[in-house]
Amino acid sequence: MGFTTESPVGTPVDPEAVAAVHQAATFLEQNGFEVEEIEVPTDGRALIDSYYLMNEVETAAMFDQVEASLGRAVTVDDMEPLTWALYRTGRHISAATYSNALAAWDQAGYQMATLHEAYPLVLTPTTAMTAPRIDQTMVSEAQLDQMRDIDALFALKALLDAGMVPTKRIRFIFGTDEEILWRGIAKYNEKEAPIDMGFSPDPEFPLTYAEKGLQQAYLIGPGTDLFALHMDNAMNAVPGKADYDGPKLTEVKAALDQHGFEYEDHGTSITVLGKSVHAMNAPQGVNAVLRLCIALDDVFDFAPLDLIGKCFLEDATGQNLLGKVADESGQLTFNISSFEVSPKETRLQIDLRIPVTIDREQLVAQLSKRVQKYGLTYKHFDYLAPLYVPKESKLVQTLMKVYQDATGDLKAEPQISGGATFARTMHNCVAFGGMLPGVPDYMHQANEQWPLDSMAKTMEIYAVALKQLCFE
Known part of the structure; x- marks a missing residue:
């Protein structure tokens, strides 16, 4: 059996959906199946693009038939704005482009058929996020x-x-x-x-x-067999939930109780609760990933956890790690959104909002030196200069x-x-x-x-x- 928790189009996946896949994979493994994490071979973004292209052409064809039935041309007042946009776009797509889109889906079908020859069952998140309530207005x-x-x-x-x-x-x-x-x-x-x-x-x-200034990066270190963590979240948000279903669960719950951290007990797993806010307002949130890591650090002897449990704690300004960093634009905000641990690697995602007059290179050099104590190496991801x-x-x-x-x-x-x-x-x-x-x-x-x-x-x-x- 194979499984993946990656979105086919590269978008973030809700931690609840990721946890559900891991729970299902663990269940299968415990019942005698061979299970491994895989990469799906199809290009999801290209499939989405070709899907909309085909939909545009088919919408244009449909309204050609509607116009013949009505005996007049259709106008924007005959339909919703999105349908009108699809219709008008579809009228300008060539037959060759449409044929290429159909061929892309045929190729994707062949790739998936080949994959299933090796993996009869492939587990993926059903959706990227939990379903909205029926009365919610979903606008991105x-x-x-x-x-x-x-x-x-x-x-x-x-x-x-x-x-x-x-x-x-x-x-x-x-x-x-x-x-x-x-x-x-x-x-x-x-x-x-x-x-x-x-x-x-x-x-x-x-x-x-x-x-x-906005600096996003990874802190990368050695893995461990002591436990595993799968907490992969968006960099620019304080995580409001963190799941754990690994060893020494009773001790971890006791540590959470000792710290007064709220969590949901599901029997064989727990969900640590926090308050999600945008990373620029990190001090106003409650970081569930940090809270779980503080508890884990009480239970396991693992250097990267010490960064959180013995130094950073819940300080979303990074002052415990870097000292006070501030100017007229305010204080540094330091968000640790993800903590991934496997036998091969430990990886943390960080999001820094750097005051406008602070020297970013000096700050990064200071951070790189400080995290070395915990077996971690700084790796740049993206930087936006201040305004x-x-x-x-x-x-x-x-x-x-x-x-x-x-x-x-x-x-x-x-x-x-x-x-x-x-x-x-x-x-x-x-x-x-x-x-x-x-x-x-x-x-x-x-x-x-x-x-x-x-x-x-x-x-x-x-x-x-x-x-x-x-x-x-």
């Missing part, structure tokens, strides 16, 4: 970003419809991978001239003029006045953030909107949404901002 962070972009687009359209003529060239620049490596914006900056000024509609008003536009600049002053005039919030001040927006990728660019104060914040949560009246107010603010920056 990427879709929220698109809504904010739409606000800015319609704000500009309103100015143009009013007969106004811009005095500057205006560009809407759309990134395609905002939640991971920002490769689309990086490619844009390679090819295009820098902007003179700009704003990114993310995440909230009034305005963010400084963002901490800083002076509060006295014309851009900041103009946008702040627009916001204050529109809302009457005269006490509002430009903000500093530990988050990361596209603003930091451009010259003289800030994060401006689009969430208004008092609007419930559902970002990075299961039920992301945005009220329509708030969208309308945001569009009004953007229209005035664009008028003052680009039409006068």
Whole structure:
């Protein structure tokens, strides 16, 4: 039997789904089956792309038949906007491209048939996350970003419809991978001239003029046969749950009780409970991975666990490990989101939000030296330089006045953030909107949404901002 806990399209998988696969694999192994972790040979991302391509062509073909039945051309008013987009896109896809998409699925079918010759049963997570409640409105962070972009687009359209003529060239620049490596914006900056000024509609008003540097990395060390951990989470979130079903479970539960850490007891396994928040707000969360590791360190003699249990503890500022790291933009935030242990390797995922004036290279060198004591080696993953536009600049002053005039919030001040927006990728660019104060914040949560009246107010603010920056 084979199993994998990886998403076929490279997205994060909920820890509950990962734990379910491991529990099933353990059950099979205990009942005499040979079980091993495998890699699925198909390219899931390519399959998704080809699926949508085929769907677009088939939608176009369907509406050709509908038009013949109606005796007229269909319009956007005849269907939902998404269906219209599929229909219009499908009309511009060639027969050769469609045929290639069908061939890609045939190839994937052959790859899976070959896999099943070696592994009659392959266990995978059924879904990447637990199913939502039927009354939840599921809107992703990427879709929220698109809504904010739409606000800015319609704000500009309103100015143009009013007969106004811009005095500057205006560009809407759309990134395609905002939640991971920002490769689309990086490619844009390679090819295009820098902007003179700009704003990114993310995440909230009034305005963010400084963002901490973002360093993501791994701490890697030797493995062990004492126990295994499978806690692989998103780097930019404090984990709210951590599962354990390994040896010395009774002792681990006793250690959790001793520390006063909350957990759910499932008999043969436990789930340590915390509070999930975005990594930029790590001190406001409760890191379930850290709590489990503190308890495990009481039970097992393993150097990488000592990093957590004897040094880092639950300090989300990293002060216990690195001393106080701070400037006018605030204190360092240090999130350990994952702790993976196998016989071959130990791997921790870390997310650092570095104050804007702190020397990142010196900080990394200090961290690398400190973790060596625990048998760990620092490995770089990704870095985003900080954002800083002076509060006295014309851009900041103009946008702040627009916001204050529109809302009457005269006490509002430009903000500093530990988050990361596209603003930091451009010259003289800030994060401006689009969430208004008092609007419930559902970002990075299961039920992301945005009220329509708030969208309308945001569009009004953007229209005035664009008028003052680009039409006068």
